[in-house]
Amino acid sequence: MAKTAISSKRLSDQLPNQVLIDWLRSMQLIREFESRTMQAYQQAKIGGFCHVYTGQEACAVGTLACVNDDDPVVLAYRDHGHALARKMTPEACMAEMFGKTTGCAKGKGGSMHMFDRPHWLFGGHGIVGAQTPLGTGLAFAAKYEREVLGQGLDGSEAKKKVSLCYLGDGALNQGAFHEAQNLAGLFSLPVIYIVENNGYSMGTAIQRGTTMPDDLCLKAAGYGIDAIQIDGMDIRNLYDHFKPFADACRAEQKPGFVDLKTYRYQGHSLSDPQKYRTKDEVDQWKERDSIAALLHHLMTERACVSEEDWKNMTGDIRQQVREAVDLADKAPDPDVATELYSDVYANPQKGLSPSCDYNHGLKNPLL
Amino acid sequence: MPELIETPIHPAAGPWDLPEFVSEDQLPSRQGDRVIQYREALREAMAEEMRRDKRVYLIGEEVAQYNGAYKISQGMLEEFGPKRIIDSPISESGFAGMSIAAAMYGLRPIVEFMSWSFSLVAADPILNNAAKMLYMSGGQWGCPIVFRGNDGAGGQLGSTHSWCVEGLFANVPGMKMVIPSCPYDAKGLLKTAIRDPDPVFFLESERMLGDRAHVPAEEYYIPFGQAAKLREGDACTLVSFGRPVNFCLEAARRLAEDGIECDVLDMRTIRPLDIESIAASVQRTGRVVVVDQSWPFGSVASEVMAQVCEHCFDWLDAPPARVNTADVPTPYAKGLEQAYLPNPDRIVAAVENIVQG
Ligand SMILES: Cc1ncc(C[n+]2csc(CCOP(=O)(O)OP(=O)(O)O)c2C)c(N)n1
Ligand SMILES: [Mg+2]
Numbered sequence: 001m002a003k004t005a006i007s008s009k010r011l012s013d014q015l016p017n018q019v020l021i022d023w024l025r026s027m028q029l030i031r032e033f034e035s036r037t038m039q040a041y042q043q044a045k046i047g048g049f050c051h052v053y054t055g056q057e058a059c060a061v062g063t064l065a066c067v068n069d070d071d072p073v074v075l076a077y078r079d080h081g082h083a084l085a086r087k088m089t090p091e092a093c094m095a096e097m098f099g100k101t102t103g104c105a106k107g108k109g110g111s112m113h114m115f116d117r118p119h120w121l122f123g124g125h126g127i128v129g130a131q132t133p134l135g136t137g138l139a140f141a142a143k144y145e146r147e148v149l150g151q152g153l154d155g156s157e158a159k160k161k162v163s164l165c166y167l168g169d170g171a172l173n174q175g176a177f178h179e180a181q182n183l184a185g186l187f188s189l190p191v192i193y194i195v196e197n198n199g200y201s202m203g204t205a206i207q208r209g210t211t212m213p214d215d216l217c218l219k220a221a222g223y224g225i226d227a228i229q230i231d232g233m234d235i236r237n238l239y240d241h242f243k244p245f246a247d248a249c250r251a252e253q254k255p256g257f258v259d260l261k262t263y264r265y266q267g268h269s270l271s272d273p274q275k276y277r278t279k280d281e282v283d284q285w286k287e288r289d290s291i292a293a294l295l296h297h298l299m300t301e302r303a304c305v306s307e308e309d310w311k312n313m314t315g316d317i318r319q320q321v322r323e324a325v326d327l328a329d330k331a332p333d334p335d336v337a338t339e340l341y342s343d344v345y346a347n348p349q350k351g352l353s354p355s356c357d358y359n360h361g362l363k364n365p366l367l
Numbered sequence: 368m369p370e371l372i373e374t375p376i377h378p379a380a381g382p383w384d385l386p387e388f389v390s391e392d393q394l395p396s397r398q399g400d401r402v403i404q405y406r407e408a409l410r411e412a413m414a415e416e417m418r419r420d421k422r423v424y425l426i427g428e429e430v431a432q433y434n435g436a437y438k439i440s441q442g443m444l445e446e447f448g449p450k451r452i453i454d455s456p457i458s459e460s461g462f463a464g465m466s467i468a469a470a471m472y473g474l475r476p477i478v479e480f481m482s483w484s485f486s487l488v489a490a491d492p493i494l495n496n497a498a499k500m501l502y503m504s505g506g507q508w509g510c511p512i513v514f515r516g517n518d519g520a521g522g523q524l525g526s527t528h529s530w531c532v533e534g535l536f537a538n539v540p541g542m543k544m545v546i547p548s549c550p551y552d553a554k555g556l557l558k559t560a561i562r563d564p565d566p567v568f569f570l571e572s573e574r575m576l577g578d579r580a581h582v583p584a585e586e587y588y589i590p591f592g593q594a595a596k597l598r599e600g601d602a603c604t605l606v607s608f609g610r611p612v613n614f615c616l617e618a619a620r621r622l623a624e625d626g627i628e629c630d631v632l633d634m635r636t637i638r639p640l641d642i643e644s645i646a647a648s649v650q651r652t653g654r655v656v657v658v659d660q661s662w663p664f665g666s667v668a669s670e671v672m673a674q675v676c677e678h679c680f681d682w683l684d685a686p687p688a689r690v691n692t693a694d695v696p697t698p699y700a701k702g703l704e705q706a707y708l709p710n711p712d713r714i715v716a717a718v719e720n721i722v723q724g
Contacts, residue, residue, distance in 0.1 A: 109503045134496065
């Protein structure tokens with residue numbers, strides 16, 4: 001691959017090619033993964049509610065690229081993309097949706113509840129807004145660790161951390177979020193609320209759901225929280241702006257709020273007829289597709305990815321995701337005898353239930 | 368294929384230091400002259416555990432500078448400082464949710480609700496997050512947290528402030544529920560709650576905070592799921608938990624004057640429920656009255672009666688009976704409120720009814 005020397009003040013331009021190529025791979029992995037998710041859903045291999053991330057890939061990949069591997073992260077229910085961007089294996093993620101014992105939550109969580117402890121992923125959360133006090137709490141705990149314990153809980157050196165809490169624009173209207181922001185502002189907790197503003201909560205366009213829809217930062221100002229609006233379709237731009245913002249929240253141990261403009265290409269869930277928006281609108285956003293934009297940059301301005309490289313990359317990813325689907329398909333269903341009544345209590349005791357004695361089941365495959 | 372978990376405590380809880388439990392007769396004596404209030408017993412439990420473990424913190428409304436709305440945490444700010452005794456704004460959903468994540472992360476929060484009545488605005492975090500986290504994460508994250516506060520009516524506070532949440536919340540698997548009836552148990556059970564790796568809902572009573580009794584200065588831990596037998600008799604079993612245990616004792620004293628001797632069982636914890644002790648007693652007495660300070664429909668009393676029927680059907684000489692609060696919103700007027708609550712008169716009447724048939 002050709003090397004390039006770009007002189008620019010843009011932060012992202014100072015990153016080595018390989019970093020951006022990894023972003024491209026990560027975004028493409030999510031896109032491919034989600035198209036296989038939709039397929040598997042149509043084939044009824046995935047049940048329940050299923051919300052895909054197609055179109056928003058740059059948001060998860062770009063923001064997570066700005067923090068450390070041991071910064072805590074918590075998500076809403078549209079969570080497959082973040083899980084993959086955070087390096088959960090596609091097998092564990094797909095198997096979870098297939099309800100298999102090899103899934104990240106052994107098939108007990110489902111599409112909306114992706115947890116990955118080794119990667120500091122504190123779950124996808126199905127109740128709109130419920131993850132926002134949790135995001136505040138992760139920041140609280142990290143700060144407590146440093147200030148009260150004087151060291152990490154595992155005995156490691158204390159670090160300044162920042163927690164990332166993702167939410168949709170619909171969650172802006174949920175009471176829990178306002179309490180979460182107030183506490184974060186009041187206690188100066190290092191949490192960044194990342195509003196993935198895709199313009200809709202189900203069928204409700206943002207201007208029908210919230211005040212000041214064009215300048216959500218005003219809402220955060222109400223809690224004394226620094227806020228920025230960022231175009232979330234252009235990952236380089238996202239990095240340019242989010243990286244210094246996240247660094248400041250970490251350094252100063254204070255909260256932040258990001259209005260990240262994005263768009264979902266698919267329906268709200270896989271059972272949404274999408275009567276509330278026009279095909280034209282969808283097409284206009286697709287013209288600004290984040291993967292296409294980054295690919296273009298890497299092929300032309302940086303000239304570090306060739307057509308051939310891209311073909312190989314997409315081929316590899318297709319293969320990787322196909323294998324994940326195959327593995328999920330072939331993996332065993334949870335065994336009712338060990339799994340139904342396990343993981344309910346960490347300390348199961350006699351008399352907790354009239355219908356059963358709780359037990360411990362299988363070790364989580366990620367641990 | 369992953370292996371089965373072999374340890375008694377789930378590995379998600381990390382290396383866990385449960386206290387050593389001793390049998391009831393090895394616990395320090397209930398008799399003595401170190402007489403303190405129920406609220407002081409609670410404070411002592413929290414302070415002892417906070418001295419032992421820096422991961423434990425207390426958060427709630429007015430817990431720090433005000434010294435506690437009910438003076439339970441009096442003096443704790445001075446000893447532990449504002450980073451561990453934390454005044455929260457009136458934001459139950461916020462500080463409960465925040466502390467749930469802190470518990471997942473590895474801290475050991477104690478969350479004080481000024482009253483369990485106010486926990487209803489935090490129902491989503493305490494029921495959906497705390498109670499289900501271990502399960503939904505497939506055993507990756509537990510939630511070692513204590514929620515505690517006043518539960519129950521009795522101070523003419525009217526409908527909104529008089530909640531008994533035991534019936535409502537005990538329905539949810541994943542949490543444990545503790546409800547001490549006296550200062551001695553308040554200390555020993557709260558210490559166990561703080562050490563337990565599961566979410567514990569700890570129900571106190573504003574009506575009892577000033578109750579005084581001997582509480583040992585030493586540390587002791589009362590295990591969950593073990594009822595205390597407070598009185599013995601063959602005529603009928605009285606089963607209760609929390610404040611009405613005291614009404615049962617009063618009723619039993621009066622009944623004894625008429626020659627009706629009752630077993631009185633203080634369940635101490637609702638989940639786990641010591642059905643074995645209840646069954647052993649009912650299989651001897653053949654009769655049971657369950658006294659519960661929450662509404663009857665779908666209550667803990669209903670659950671106890673159902674389990675009694677499952678375990679003791681052949682031994683019963685009369686249908687199980689229950690004394691609950693009246694099945695209406697809590698009234699304000701003194702007389703109405705008194706008629707609403709379980710009280711010794713109603714318990715005596717219920718026992719006489721099934722004993723005399
Ligand atoms: C408390 C609550 N109310 C309603 C729902 C049903 N619901 C699930 S997602 C959703 C829309 C949320 O939209 P948004 O927050 O913008 O996220 P997006 O789907 O755009 O990612 C609704 C109404 C829910 N899960 N939780
Ligand atoms: Mg949205």
